[in-house]
Amino acid sequence: MGAEGQLRGRARPLRAGVVLAACGVLIAGCASMPDEGNMKKVEASQRPDSQSQVRVYAMPPPEDAGAVDIVQGFLEALTSDDPDFAIARKYLTKKASQNWHPERSTTVLADGPNTVADNVGNNNEGERTYSLTGRRLATVNEQRAYQPDARPYKQSVHLTQQSSPNGPVWRIDVPPSGVVLGESDFERNYQAVNKYYFALPPGNVKTRDRPGGQQGLVADPIYVRQRIDPLTETVKALLDGPTNWLGPVVRSAVPIGARLASGTKSLTPDDKNKLVVPLNARADTLGHDQCTQVAAQLLFTLQDLTASGVEQVELQRKNGSQLCVLSKDRAETVAPHRTADLPAYQYFIDEKKRLVRMPGNAGSNAAPEPVTGPFGDESQPLRSAAVSRDEEHAAGVSTDGRRLYTTSVVSKSTLGGPELRSRAKSEKDGLSTPSWDGRGNLWVADRDPKRPRLLWLSEGTGEPVQVQVPDLNGRIEAVRVAADGVRVALLVTKNGETKLQIGRVQWEDGKGGQPNISVVELLEAAPQMEEVTAMSWAGVSRLVVVGRESGGVQQMRYVQCDGSARTGATLPGLTGAKEIAASEDERQPLVAHSDDGIVRLPSGAQWQTVVKEGTAPIYPG
Structure with a gap:
């Protein structure tokens, strides 16, 4: 390969790209390269560590920029905090800008x-043509939804020279589709x-739902640009x-076609935190x-937006008159959101195969x-359990x-016959740990190799219903249903790997x-992990998982249910973690x-031993 096929090192200070401001210091990158040949990847990712204090400002193209400088500057501008990508x-x-x-997409x-x-x-x-390549992780679509995507990425960028008062200049006439940037x-x-x-009610299914027939709220995770008016964009x-x-x-209480009034550019809470x-x-x-x-939907959504500070929402008609006002304190009575009370207990199976409990307060020393009832008196030894x-x-x-x-765990009773039987011959197969939904x-899951099934029992009793999973490719090893009852997490094994x-x-x-x-449209929630051995819901759209990445050692970390994972989500190490339980x-x-x-792991602390003997830890759910 000749000189044009070699990767070139950085040769001179950046003339077309971005400027960073961090803790009051301006930092200029060095990213220009020769006009011919290949280029290295854009190094905008090599920023100061204190991301919350970093702002990146795009720089317009210099008049004497070569073709490669224009491509480099454009890619750097995509990483900036530039509203509407005006500098890019x-x-x-x-014409390319208009189209x-x-x-x-991102x-x-x-x-x-x-x-x-x-x-x-x-x-x-x-004319010049360049190819943008890379290993794709995900695409954020027009609805701002994160979608894992492992397909190779390659797109062409075409440039042409056009006239200007100071002579010909290079500009991109065929840009990449949407925004492209590093992780x-x-x-x-x-x-x-x-x-x-x-949440939509499940037809005529018998449930123990919210008081008064209220349907709870379901989290729908998205991504917004965090320094470009995230509050308005989230609304x-x-x-x-x-x-x-x-x-x-799900359903929204927002009327079809209802949007922000024309001319509304930005929303900001007032000095009393009313929006x-x-x-x-x-x-x-x-x-x-x-x-x-609608106001309750907005309030709960904005509580998940860091530092929104919104305590009250007022909705107005087009003419500015008031439609309604709702405070944060009253929102829970309108739309049940998270569990109102903390779980009273944590549970596990002790060395006598009994279901035992301990106070939910991490600071408690109670044994x-x-x-x-029957699960606590050794009349029926257990290997796993779930508490409603x-x-x-x-x-x-x-x-x-x-x-x-x-059976009941609050009153003494006699244990009846089994609600369900598995025909599995091996003890390692058979029934998975059960899971109660919010209804x-x-x-x-019945893991009988000859008859693997996912089963649902109304209120835990009666004739089991086989759940259809049309996209399933493997055997279900574990099942955890979210409190909202409309999302379910599955560990699925195929060819010796569990995802x-x-x-x-x-x-x-x-x-x-x-x-x-039916359980449909399965999404991979921890694509970066080659093997997942245990998992639990740990929030309205977050799970905690135990597993390992390719060639790595076992680790425990948080992942989002949409498949995204944030830096710093790895938890303190734990020797030989086999099972994990988290509260939502x-x-x-x-x-x-x-x-x-x-x-157990209290917030901000290290792992603390509760008992030396025990298995199958669980929270209610």
């Missing part, structure tokens, strides 16, 4: 964008936010409606109850005690893994009063089964 557009021809829509690369000069067209007078720049520029929508995203993946199982949201005419006829539901979210009932799997029982129904997948629960009325239940209230400590026994 200066690197484009007028380029950066809001439609491509996240692990190792790029790398830029390579294409031989095709590069010898033509006044660390994405993490610095974008912030995860949960929007909230109401717009909520009004736009749920993402396509979640849309079939006024002016809406267009589509919202003028909102009744009071529906209006307060574990057996639960009330109201902490009144439990489901337990026998030590041979072939029988599932349900009081029970889920469990974490998230599915959407859909309901249809079936025959004989039994529902038809993030204030509660993690509990794990490890080589050291049953241990």
